Amino acid sequence: MTLELRGITKRFGSFTANDRINLEVRPGEIHALLGENGAGKSTLMNVLYGLYQPEEGEILVDGVPQHFRGPGDAMAAGIGMVHQHFMLVPVFTVAENVMLGHETTKFAGALDLASARAHVRAVADRFGFEVDPDAVVEDLPVGVQQRVEIIKALSRDAKILVFDEPTAVLTPQETDELMQIMRQLRNDGTAIVFITHKLREVREVADRITVIRHGKVVAEASPEDSTNELASLMVGRAVELTVQKGAPKTSEGGLKISDLTIADDTGHIVVDRVSLEVRPGEILAIAGVQGNGQTELASALVGLQQVTSGEITLGGESILGKPVKQIIDAGVAFVPEDRIEEGLVGSFSVAENLMLNRTTDPAFVSGGTVKRAALTEFAEQKIEEYDIRTRGPHSAAGSLSGGNQQKVVIARELSRDLNLLVASQPTRGVDVGSIEFIHTRIVETRDAGVPVVLVSTELDEVSALADRIAVMYKGAVIGIVPGNASRETLGLMMAGETPEGVAA
Numbered sequence: 001m002t003l004e005l006r007g008i009t010k011r012f013g014s015f016t017a018n019d020r021i022n023l024e025v026r027p028g029e030i031h032a033l034l035g036e037n038g039a040g041k042s043t044l045m046n047v048l049y050g051l052y053q054p055e056e057g058e059i060l061v062d063g064v065p066q067h068f069r070g071p072g073d074a075m076a077a078g079i080g081m082v083h084q085h086f087m088l089v090p091v092f093t094v095a096e097n098v099m100l101g102h103e104t105t106k107f108a109g110a111l112d113l114a115s116a117r118a119h120v121r122a123v124a125d126r127f128g129f130e131v132d133p134d135a136v137v138e139d140l141p142v143g144v145q146q147r148v149e150i151i152k153a154l155s156r157d158a159k160i161l162v163f164d165e166p167t168a169v170l171t172p173q174e175t176d177e178l179m180q181i182m183r184q185l186r187n188d189g190t191a192i193v194f195i196t197h198k199l200r201e202v203r204e205v206a207d208r209i210t211v212i213r214h215g216k217v218v219a220e221a222s223p224e225d226s227t228n229e230l231a232s233l234m235v236g237r238a239v240e241l242t243v244q245k246g247a248p249k250t251s252e253g254g255l256k257i258s259d260l261t262i263a264d265d266t267g268h269i270v271v272d273r274v275s276l277e278v279r280p281g282e283i284l285a286i287a288g289v290q291g292n293g294q295t296e297l298a299s300a301l302v303g304l305q306q307v308t309s310g311e312i313t314l315g316g317e318s319i320l321g322k323p324v325k326q327i328i329d330a331g332v333a334f335v336p337e338d339r340i341e342e343g344l345v346g347s348f349s350v351a352e353n354l355m356l357n358r359t360t361d362p363a364f365v366s367g368g369t370v371k372r373a374a375l376t377e378f379a380e381q382k383i384e385e386y387d388i389r390t391r392g393p394h395s396a397a398g399s400l401s402g403g404n405q406q407k408v409v410i411a412r413e414l415s416r417d418l419n420l421l422v423a424s425q426p427t428r429g430v431d432v433g434s435i436e437f438i439h440t441r442i443v444e445t446r447d448a449g450v451p452v453v454l455v456s457t458e459l460d461e462v463s464a465l466a467d468r469i470a471v472m473y474k475g476a477v478i479g480i481v482p483g484n485a486s487r488e489t490l491g492l493m494m495a496g497e498t499p500e501g502v503a504a
Helices: 041-048 071-074 094-099 113-127 144-156 174-187 199-205 227-233 294-301 324-329 339-343 350-354 372-385 402-414 432-447 459-465 487-494
Strands: 003-012 015-025 028-033 058-059 063-064 079-082 160-164 193-197 208-213 216-221 254-264 271-280 283-287 308-316 332-335 419-423 452-455 468-473 476-482
Touching: 003 094, 015 028, 015 041, 015 058, 015 216, 015 459, 028 041, 028 174, 028 199, 028 227, 041 160, 071 144, 079 144, 094 113, 094 144, 113 144, 113 174, 144 160, 144 174, 144 350, 160 283, 160 487, 174 193, 174 199, 174 487, 199 227, 199 308, 208 227, 216 227, 227 432, 254 294, 271 294, 271 476, 283 294, 283 432, 283 459, 283 487, 294 332, 294 419, 294 452, 332 402, 339 402, 350 402, 372 402, 402 487, 419 432, 432 452, 432 459, 452 459, 459 487, 468 487, 476 487
Parallel strands: 028 193, 028 208, 079 160, 160 193, 283 452, 283 468, 332 419, 419 452
Antiparallel strands: 003 015, 003 058, 058 063, 208 216, 254 271, 254 308, 468 476
C-alpha cells in the first residue's frame, strides 16, 4: 500500500503546526520523518491516524482519498501506529491485549482466547519474534512489550506502520533488535513511517528522509548524508555535535551518597542501597532505562523525595531531610526532568521564572517587594547570554518553545554560585541546537569545579558528557564505568547484566 499526504495543514488557533505538508511513503520502504521536537511530526501523524482533523489537504491510500474520523477508520484502511508510550493493559496477557477491541467469541459468548493465542504465535513466528501469548504484559521487558504493540498492529492487517519515537525507552540492544524488526517488515512489503530526532538511527535504518522544521517540509535527505548535514537541515544552521571537554580536574569533597534507600507510597523499594561519590570538577552520569530509580534518586538530592534510609552529604555536611529552600541556598542547582510540572510556572513571566530560586535575595527583593527594574535588567542579560528566544522578559514562560523554556530553567539554575548541579534529562524534548548549547553550559559548570550529577536515558548524551557512568537497574547501581565505555557495555548493564571486568 502507498500512503500519500497532500498539502496537509493543521492549525491550533493562530498557530500553524503543519503547513501544507506533502509526504509519500511507498510499500517496502522505511521513510524517516526527521525534525526537532515541536517541529510538527507527531501532529502530522495524529492527523494521519484520525486523532486530528486537518484544515486543508487530503490523505490518500493507494490513490484513494480517505476521511478518517478516528483511529478506527485509520486501522480499517490498513494503517497501524506503534506509540512511544505503549497502549497496553499491563495486567492483561499478550493475547488479551492483542484481541482487545477486536474480541472474537465462541459458544455462550465466551472469549475465544485460543484463537487469539494462535494468531499471536502466527505473527510472532512470521517475523521471528519471541513472544509468549500467555505472558502478562507487565512482567515483560520493555523491548518485548514493544513487539506486542507491533503484533497488535499487524494483527489488524496493517500495511502501513507508523513508529512514533520508538526507541525512547529501549536499551541499545533492544534498539538494535527494533531496527532489525523494521527491516524485516520493510522486506515483507510493509510501508514504514519512522518518526525520530535521533540522527544515528535515521542514518542506520532509513531508505528516505523527510526533514520538517517549524511545521514545513524543508528538505528531502539521504541516509548517506552526514549527521552534521542532517542536524543543519533540522535546525537551519550549522551545529557542532561533538562536545568539547578536556580531562576532569577534580578536588576533594563534593557529593557523597551512602546506602541510600527509597520506597514508594506502596512500600516498594525504588532506590536500593545506592552509594556514590561525585567530586568537584567531574560529571557523574546516571544511566539506565527510564523507571529504574533515577528520577527518585535525583529528587532525593534536592529534598523533593522522602528517603527511607541512608545519608547524603555535600562538602562534608548532611543535607538529608533539610527543607528544599535550605538545600537550594546551600548552592544546589536542579534541572528537573519535567520542566512544565517542576521547572517553570508557565503563567509567570520569563523574568519571574528566572528568580524563582532567589525570592529572598536582596538583589531582587527589598522589604517583601520585588525590585522590578533590577529583575528586568537581570532577565535581559540572561536572555542574551543564554540565547532565549522570547519577545521580552515580561513574556509568559508558557508561551515559549520547549527548547527556550529549558534555557530559562538552565539560566536560572546556573546563574549563581554553585556547590552541586543535578541535571535530570536536561535536553529532553529540545532541538539539536539547544542541546549543543546546554551541553556546553554543563561542561563549563564542571570545569568551574562544581560536582555534576547528570541523569539521562540518552546514551549519546551520557557518552558525550560523562567522566564516569553509574548504571542503575531495578533501583540499584549495577556498576560504575569510565565515560568512554562502549554502547554494548552500557546496554548490557542497562538490561541488568554486569559485564566481565566491571565492578558491581
